[in-house]
Each structure stands twice: as structure tokens, then as C-alpha cells.
Amino acid sequence: MTTLFLYIDPGSGSYLVQVIIAAVLGGAFWIKKFWRKIRSFFTRGKKET
Amino acid sequence: MTEITIHPASYRDPSGFIFDRNGILYRQVNRSYARQYETLMRSGLYDRLTDEALLIPHTEIPDNFIKSPDHHLTLLPRQLSRLSYASEWCPEQLRDAALLTLRIQQLAMEHGMSLKDATPFNIQFDNGKAIFIDTLSFDTYDPSKPWIAYRQFCECFLFPLYIHRYALTGTHKISSAWPDGIPVSLTARLLPLRSRLNAGAWLHVFLQNRVTSLKRATPESKLQFSKTKLTQLIGHLHVLVSRMVNPIVPPSAWSDYYSETILGKTYLEAKERLFRGYLHSIEFADALDLGCNDGRFSKILAQTGVPVIAADFDWPCISKLYREKVPDIQALIVDLANPTPAAGFRNAERACFTDRAASDLVIALALIHHLALRNNVPLPLIAGYLGRLTNKYLIIEFIPLSDEKAKELTARKQTLPAGYNLENFESAFSREFRIERKDPIPGTDRFLYLLKKT
Numbered sequence: 001m002t003t004l005f006l007y008i009d010p011g012s013g014s015y016l017v018q019v020i021i022a023a024v025l026g027g028a029f030w031i032k033k034f035w036r037k038i039r040s041f042f043t044r045g046k047k048e049t
Numbered sequence: 050m051t052e053i054t055i056h057p058a059s060y061r062d063p064s065g066f067i068f069d070r071n072g073i074l075y076r077q078v079n080r081s082y083a084r085q086y087e088t089l090m091r092s093g094l095y096d097r098l099t100d101e102a103l104l105i106p107h108t109e110i111p112d113n114f115i116k117s118p119d120h121h122l123t124l125l126p127r128q129l130s131r132l133s134y135a136s137e138w139c140p141e142q143l144r145d146a147a148l149l150t151l152r153i154q155q156l157a158m159e160h161g162m163s164l165k166d167a168t169p170f171n172i173q174f175d176n177g178k179a180i181f182i183d184t185l186s187f188d189t190y191d192p193s194k195p196w197i198a199y200r201q202f203c204e205c206f207l208f209p210l211y212i213h214r215y216a217l218t219g220t221h222k223i224s225s226a227w228p229d230g231i232p233v234s235l236t237a238r239l240l241p242l243r244s245r246l247n248a249g250a251w252l253h254v255f256l257q258n259r260v261t262s263l264k265r266a267t268p269e270s271k272l273q274f275s276k277t278k279l280t281q282l283i284g285h286l287h288v289l290v291s292r293m294v295n296p297i298v299p300p301s302a303w304s305d306y307y308s309e310t311i312l313g314k315t316y317l318e319a320k321e322r323l324f325r326g327y328l329h330s331i332e333f334a335d336a337l338d339l340g341c342n343d344g345r346f347s348k349i350l351a352q353t354g355v356p357v358i359a360a361d362f363d364w365p366c367i368s369k370l371y372r373e374k375v376p377d378i379q380a381l382i383v384d385l386a387n388p389t390p391a392a393g394f395r396n397a398e399r400a401c402f403t404d405r406a407a408s409d410l411v412i413a414l415a416l417i418h419h420l421a422l423r424n425n426v427p428l429p430l431i432a433g434y435l436g437r438l439t440n441k442y443l444i445i446e447f448i449p450l451s452d453e454k455a456k457e458l459t460a461r462k463q464t465l466p467a468g469y470n471l472e473n474f475e476s477a478f479s480r481e482f483r484i485e486r487k488d489p490i491p492g493t494d495r496f497l498y499l500l501k502k503t
Contacts, residue, residue: 013261018195022278
């Protein structure tokens with residue numbers, strides 16, 4: 001098997017910044033999901049009354 | 050005799066290269082890329098990308114035309130007639146090229162592949178739509194790694210768009226000054242303070258700038274990533290970029306040139322009638338509209354079914370025209386007083402505008418007074434240059450010094466350019482062309498000419 005050498009430089013810190021951004025996005029995703037759950041819990045409650 | 054030349058820009062990627070054989074461009078796939086190429090073709094990715102017109106289609110040819118020892122396959126891609134570069138694109142074109150790159154990365158990941166580079170040079174505009182042209186940009190995807198092309202994507206697409214968003218500069222000059230992308234450290238210094246309140250700019254510019262300047266103990270190769278994370282990151286970039294360009298193009302000095310001109314509607318209608326009359330009397334396979342403004346005349350040219358390059362130095366005009374998505378019109382930002390130079394290593398990688406734009410029919414309406422009176426270009430030089438761009442016919446409007454628009458340009462000049470008159474205009478252009486038709490434009494002192502190249 002041949003491996004290609006990396007012909008573009010990913011750039012120093014470029015992997016680390018993606019790890020951090022992905023963590024932020026992941027966090028935002030869970031907060032959104034959690035928030036939606038809370039909201040749907042209350043709105044569902046309203047409809048029933 | 051068969052003539053083969055390797056494309057002067059095709060030396061970076063060891064996966065293969067482009068060569069020209071008798072005027073047709075081919076792409077060689079090297080042996081070292083055979084595995085990746087087979088994945089592209091067999092995983093369904095190639096079919097998906099070409100079905101959606103995101104990637105240029107090709108046919109495989111077994112011939113090893115240049116007897117290369119690295120030869121695996123030869124590809125004959127669908128040929129594109131007219132190339133353009135990010136240094137000539139309006140912000141919307143750069144945005145669409147960025148969105149195309151991200152969309153392809155998303156689809157590639159679904160098929161076990163990933164883009165190994167993200168540069169606007171991988172993209173061309175074909176009939177007004179961005180299309181990916183580098184078939185060898187796909188590598189096998191390793192889900193444990195972040196995106197290798199992330200930095201390049203930011204520097205070539207995201208950062209110019211951010212600078213444009215806050216400074217309304219257009220992106221073409223940034224792409225021209227930094228063809229390989231504008232560095233994050235500079236972008237962070239150029240963006241205004243309020244951009245720090247923007248979550249996208251904060252993450253991709255300011256945080257990235259901070260992180261890249263850190264000295265770290267852990268090597269980056271040890272960092273773990275996942276497909277979910279990369280999918281989220283690419284999706285996030287897609288949302289950022291699609292929201293990036295302000296939907297309202299700011300008014301520029303030229304964007305209302307035609308609608309606001311005090312010469313008025315009658316002048317335009319008369320000019321258009323003459324223009325259409327000229328078009329009926331000539332044959333041409335492609336056209337170039339210099340100083341196209343809102344593209345009124347480019348659209349008339351496009352109605353004849355030929356490909357048209359509509360060039361203007363004013364980016365809001367080009368933004369507006371590009372948004373209209375008129376089939377056959379390739380809208381480009383080009384300043385005729387300083388047309389796009391040949392660029393890249395040996396000045397050979399990217400041809401200059403002059404070499405790419407030459408067309409059967411060139412039109413230069415309400416243009417030469419700008420070159421002559423604003424830029425002080427003498428008439429014989431203008432004639433010589435237009436002669437270089439024209440293969441067959443030139444439709445040109447002469448605007449005398451007595452004209453309101455010419456007066457605006459000369460109002461603050463202490464001396465008027467010597468020799469700018471109809472007689473000298475005709476004698477200068479007679480060296481390159483023969484006058485086929487000459488008509489006064491009713492209600493003005495202007496003249497419209499149909500010239501044939503001699």
C-alpha cells in the first residue's frame with residue numbers, strides 16, 4: 001500500500017482548533033436539545049390543561 | 050504533429066497532473082493515487098457528485114500519451130471554455146465556491162472519503178454555476194482525524210468573506226493579494242472589534258489565531274476526532290458561509306449608471322436598437338462585454354446563445370449581475386486599466402485576463418472615456434489593447450468631451466487630454482479595425498461603431 005505524503009500543510013494548531021470548535025458545537029448541540037426538551041415539556045403541559 | 054505540454058500549474062499534487070494534448074486537457078492519475086481513485090469511482094461518490102453537477106465529469110482513457118512511468122489512468126474531463134479565478138469573483142461567487150467545497154466534503158464523508166485540499170483554484174464557474182474541477186482532491190477518510198484542509202478553507206474562503214462582511218470591500222482584492230489564503234493572524238488584526246461578538250468569527254478567527262500561536266506539549270497527531278464531530282463542524286461552516294454575504298449590495302458609483310443617467314431612457318433604447326441591428330449583421334461564437342455595468346447588453350448578447358464574459362471593475366455591479374444567474378453569462382470583476390495579471394510560479398500557472406478573455410465579439414459601451422479621461426490611456430493604446438482582445442468584431446461607443454459623463458470625468462482636471470476627439474478615435478482604431486457601421490446615438494453627441502478586425 002502506498003501512502004501519499006501530505007502535500008498541503010494542515011497548519012500548526014489547525015487540528016487543535018477543530019477539536020476545540022467541535023467541543024463547543026457539541027456542547028451547543030446538547031444545550032439546544034436539552035432546552036427543547038424542557039420547552040416541549042411545558043408546552044405539552046399547557047395543551048393538556 | 051501531436052503536441053503535449055504539462056499544465057504549468059499542475060505540479061503540487063503527487064496524485065497526478067493535467068496535460069494539454071492538441072488543445073485538449075487531460076488528467077493523468079498516477080499509480081500512487083490508484084487506490085483513492087478506485088474508491089472515488091466505486092463508492093458511488095463520483096456518480097453522486099456528477100449527477101448533482103457538483104464535480105466535472107470525465108471519461109477514462111487507457112492511453113498513456115506521455116509514456117509516464119507513474120501512469121495509472123488518463124482521464125478526459127468535460128472541457129471548460131473559459132477559466133476565471135477568485136481574484137475576479139464577487140463575494141457571492143466566492144461564497145458559492147465555499148458552499149460547493151463544504152457540500153462536496155459532506156458527501157465525500159458519507160462515502161468514506163475527504164477533501165485533501167480546499168482552494169478556490171479547484172473550482173470554476175460553468176454556465177454561472179460553481180463546479181469542482183479537481184478529480185484528484187479526494188483522499189481516503191480517516192474518522193479519527195480532523196479535516197486536513199480546514200486551515201486552507203478558512204484562509205481561502207471564510208476569512209475573505211468575513212473581511213468583506215465587515216468592510217464591504219469585495220473579496221477579489223484579498224484573493225488576488227493572498228492567492229493561497231489570507232493568514233489568520235492578519236485577518237484577526239483586520240476585523241473590527243465588534244466582530245468578536247460574532248460567534249463564528251470568534252471561533253474560527255480569534256480562537257484559531259490564539260490557538261495557532263500557542264506552544265503545545267501534545268503533538269497534534271495524537272488528538273482524537275470523530276465523524277460526528279467533523280460532520281457538525283462542516284455543517285456549522287455551511288451555515289456560517291451561507292449567511293455570510295449581505296443580501297443587499299451597497300449602491301456604488303456605477304450600479305445605477307444606466308438607470309440614473311440623465312441621458313435617459315430614449316438614449317438607452319436608441320443605443321439598444323442600433324446594437325441589436327449590428328448583432329443581426331454579424332456572426333460570432335463568443336462575446337466579451339467590457340464595462341458591462343448592470344449587464345443590460347451582456348444579456349442581449351446571451352440571448353443569441355453564445356457564452357458571454359461580462360466584466361466590470363465595480364464589484365457591486367458584478368454581484369448584482371451574478372445574482373441574476375443569467376445562463377451563458379460569466380460575470381467577472383476586472384479593471385481594464387489593470388487587468389488580472391498572469392500569476393503563480395514562473396507567472397505561468399494562471400493566464401492573464403487578456404489571454405483568457407479574447408472573443409469573437411467584444412463590446413465596449415460607455416467605456417473608453419473612462420480609460421482615456423480617467424486613466425489617461427492614449428487612444429492608440431486603447432485601440433491596440435481592444436484589438437488584442439477582439440478576434441472578429443468590436444462594437445464601441447465614442448463619448449466626446451462635450452458629453453455630460455465626459456465632463457464629470459474631466460471636471461477636476463487642469464488640462465484636458467490632448468487628442469481626445471472623434472477624428473483621432475477613428476484614426477487610432479483604423480490601425481486595428483475597419484469601420485463597418487457608424488451611427489450617431491439620437492439625443493446625444495455619442496457615436497456607436499461596428500468595427501471589423503483587419
